Amino acid sequence: MKRELHPLMAWWAVLYALSMLSRYKPATRGTLINVDSSQHAVPIKRLLERAINHLPVLIADAITEVRT
Template sequence: MSWWLILYTFSMLARYQPRKWSEALDVDKSANAAALEYALEITLEVIPHLVLEGLDQEPVLLARPMAF
C-alpha cells in the first residue's frame, strides 16, 4: 500500500505543482533529486511484481533484493 501512496503523491505533485516537481527532480538544485530518481527507478521494478501478485493471489519473489 505504501508504494501506491508514494506514486499517488508524486502524481499529484507532478500534476498540480509541476514547477515544484521539476525543481525537486533537478539534480543540480535539489538535494532530494537523487533519492526521488532512485525511488522512481525502484518503482519500475517493484510495481509489476505487486500487480502480478494481486492478479494471481500468490506471492512473487523479486529477481534481486532491493537495496536502499
C-alpha cells in the same frame, strides 16, 4: 492499524502523491528533480527506478492472491 500496510498500497500512495505534485505543482516538481540544486532529486530518481522494477511483480502477486 490492525494489519500492516500491503506493499502495493504503500507504492500506490507514494506514486499518487508524486503524480499530484506533478499535476498541480509542476514548478515545485521541477525544482525537486533538478539534480544540480536539489538534495531530493537522486532519491526521487532511485525511488522511481525501484517502482519500475518492483511494481510489476507486486501487481502480478496481488492478482494471483485475489484470484485464488
